[in-house]
Amino acid sequence: MKKLLSLVLALALCLGVMAIAHADDLIKVGIVNNPPSESGYRAANVADFEKVFSTENGYEAKTYYSIKNDEQLAAAQSFITDGVDYLLISAAETTGWDVVLTNAAEAGIGVFLFDRMIDVDEALYAAAVVSDMRQEGETAVAWLEGLGLEEYNIIHIQGAMGSDAQIGRSNPLTEKCEANDNWKLVVQQTATWDEAEAKKITESVINSGEKFNVIYAENDGMAKGAVAALDENNIAHGVGKDVVVMGFDCNKWALRELLAGNWNYDGQCSPFQAQVISDIIKSGEAPAQKIIISVEKGFDATTITEQDVLDYGLGEE
């Protein structure tokens, strides 16, 4: 089965090569990624790579999407056989890549990891452009502190427990609340990324009559669910209002809420690593550090611009 798959893959690649065989001067890159259907984040990530590694920018890119590690490995190996100049990988799993990456090194192919790290010797890749989930949470908490509120009574709606994003976004806030007396978690509850659950959690706080002035939801959808509960109970929220609303992911529609002043903050785990990699390739020099942490954006409703929405917003409107 795997053999058949690689055969089909190789055949497809050959056809691809023949189609653009005339363009010799292009830089050949092979991109192994997860499929765009995985999440809004991934869709943006894939779109970003398609945009940057285009023929106009001097690249000839071949891509392969799978959430299965063995299929990804087979694809990477066939890219190597195919003689690409660079191999760009967002691996499904952190292990199992040693042989393929060694083959790439022997063939003199530059390897870049993006979004996700792989558990191999640093010598086997040129650079890794990855996100630091914790940094995301810290940026958000620092922003919240910057508001200088007298009291922080926070409804903390968590993502699916144990996921990287949840841990990175939860821990800085939890620690902050433990350290400061005027930071209080009114409720800390998981809605498992589910908008409707977030709404119910918020509703239950409203019904209990407890005071709160911050909603810290670990993604945009849950923030929207919480806001729906506020709206139903006629509680004012957003810039200069009673309740501060914070979300994550920077969906376009969420950034529009910021622009309208309905929400206050949206943090992002940047899906945009393509430009950084392209810059390194074009410069022809090894980066100063092998592991490059992408800059995590955090948008403030008071400073966000229309251009930000277009540049950084994910998905459709």
Next chain:
Amino acid sequence: MQEETVLSMRGICKEFPGVKALQNVDFTLRRGEIHALMGENGAGKSTLIKVLTGVYTKDAGHIQMEGTEGEANIRSPQDAQNIGISTVYQEITLCPNLTVAENMFIGREAGLLTHRKEYEKKAEQLLKNLNIPARARQELSSCSLAVQQMVAIARAVDMNCKVLILDEPTSSLDEKEVQMLFSLMRDLRSRGVGIIFVTHFLEQVYEVCDRITVLRNGELVGEYIIQDLPQVQLVAKMMGKELDETIEIDASGKKNTPTGETVYEAENLSSSEAKPFNFKISRGEVNGFTGLLGSGRSESVRAIFGADRVTGGKVRMNGKQVRISRPIDAMKNGIGYLPEDRKRDGIIADLSVRDNIILALQVMKGFFHPMSRSEMEKFADEYIHTLNIKTASKDTPVGSLSGGNQQKVILARWLLTHPEYLILDEPTRGIDIGTKLEIQRLVLKLAEENVSVTFISSEIEEMLRTCSRLIVMRDRKIVGELTGDELSQTNIMKTIAGGEKQ
């Protein structure tokens, strides 16, 4: 024939909740004989076999096996096999995708697969010895059903069985295959194996067996040497009527005088279960289908009602050709059908008595025309009263009623549809004598009201009391039609048994 006893069962009793399945039954099997175990449905044949093979534990009685000291202790099929009792069932219980040899030896000895050559040789030998037309390395599924059955027998024989039980082995075989099986059975008999043969094919019994044990209603009727018991006598024993004692029923009991106008007529009607047959019934006539279990009487009436997949034939209602392929077609043409198996096909156990009574009429009225609550209550009350159904209330789930009352509920269901032609398949089976008589009287009353009725019963006496015409079936074919003076127990049994073989 040797007279050495290999198996003896004495005073076997087995009771299930509410049913005495076996009462003080004796059974003796001798070395080198083929012994038929006969009886109608519910006689206790299969219970006896299951006690013998350890599927059921007996409530009382003794079993002794040759070669086993004292009483044989059979608690599981494994125990039975260990002391030399093997069973081959109607359905093949082997693995069709393994070879013949593998099927013969699988699961018997450890490490067999490592000696493939050896056991294949052994299997080949055995097949040759028993004249079974199969090769050891052939896949079992490529053999005919008969050969598969013979392989199962060979497997049993090789396990040193002294008693071989063949449970309806011939029901899915054709004539030639039956002969093959019989010659194997005769061969085993000559080798001293005692064979218990369970079947409902009378001719086969007379062809191959030495002795017959007849059971009826869980009791032993008797053990007979085959030459001493003519076929017609056997039928009498199975049905519980001593031939000499049969009293002709007073013909005046049959009040139904058909007008001659044909209500229902079938020409070459056949279904997935029934062979083509012709049949007609006149207005106000009560007729019956009779024959032993498996003779095809139920299958035929099911075909009339469209209960099985109808495969061919022409049907006329009141002279007009109609198409009846589903029960609803039959119902719309004024046919009602009370099925043989009340629990499986008749009652909707969890539904109330009321819902069970109005069901058929309601379905005929259509999905979008539910009856009003008061209408339902009225009908239910009416029939609970008319048929004297004993129930706590109309809302009682029908499943909690007694068998007779359940049957009355189903009768009520069909009477409510006011059918022109009502088929009653074993309406009196398993119900008390009082209700039986009520149902018989009801049938005659219906006939007076010009309803045509087909009445099927295992009890000939009952059919004689109600029917003016009897259609006799044997081996899925209509073999006779008796009317008027021909209607006597003797005649019926002769026709059932096959007149030519007395």
Next chain:
Amino acid sequence: MRKAGKASWKTGGIGQLMIPLIAVGLLILFNLIRDPSFFSIHTTPGNSGGIVLTGNLISIINGASELAVLAMGMTLVTAACGGQDISVGAAAAIAGSVFVRVLKTPDVITGGTMILAFASCCVVAMLFGAFNGTLVAVFRIQPMIATLILYTCGRSIAYWINGGATPTVSSPIINAIGSYIPGVPIPTPIFIVLAVGILLALVFRFTNLRLYTQSVGINQGAAKLNGINSTMIKLLSFIILGLCVATAGCIGVSRLSLINHETLLLDVEMDAILAVAIGGNSLGGGKFRISGSILGAYIIQMLTITLYAMKVPSTNVKAYKAIVIILLVVMGSPVVKKKIADFWKHLRGSHPASVGKEAA
């Protein structure tokens, strides 16, 4: 007589609702002891004018709407087929996606668009219902296996309809459906559940759906011999469930003005099946009581809200839920029911006068 009394414990009668009613009672009692003001209802000025009612009781009844609607349909499928549809969540995601897709086609959302969107989403959901139903009724595949197909691929289909995004819609009409109609103090989803319930009651009143479904579920062979087309009835049950799925999907989408195919009514199939079971209905098919399933849905929701109000730590929520559900299901099991029935009989044995009353 005694036999009849015992049977009413098993099937139908008020006996079937006993366990869920006891559960509701216990949950209410528990909450009242924990916090006497738990069920208090407040009036708040609504954001679209007028005064609206809020409070945990409203939250529970409102929040259970989707589940209640799905439980009704699931009850029918369970009764007719003796199995469950595990694809309702995924199918709701598809229905919701179709709903939003049609809504977003014109520039302005009018009442007409709304009706068109709901109609198309009903048609699509019914088609998927018919697909499941055909597998079950015609090809005789076990319901859980048959619906596993849509369960697996449903959300991918929804993803494809949404073009990979999580589209949002904003319109006063959507708002009116998902939260409050201006001037009406009670959340709209509650009325939708009521409407579906009344509609189903009317269907039961003016057709033989209940009788046919129960007959097919209890004894398919006998139903067939009485002229009932069991294939059609099973198919119909899945199509009706499809309508319920469409309704639930639209409520879910309208609440948030957003369709997220990954999370919309996620895992709701298990809750819906649970609601049917808690309602005292046999998952093996046969007799059923829709009211029991609706009650089951509210019990599940009440449990969730109680746990939120108790601020049970995130990681423990599921464990607590599981404990309560195990208790409920065990209490409703035939073995325990029989024990309880015997216990009652024993108690009443000392008052012979009341025995007759019970049987009647």
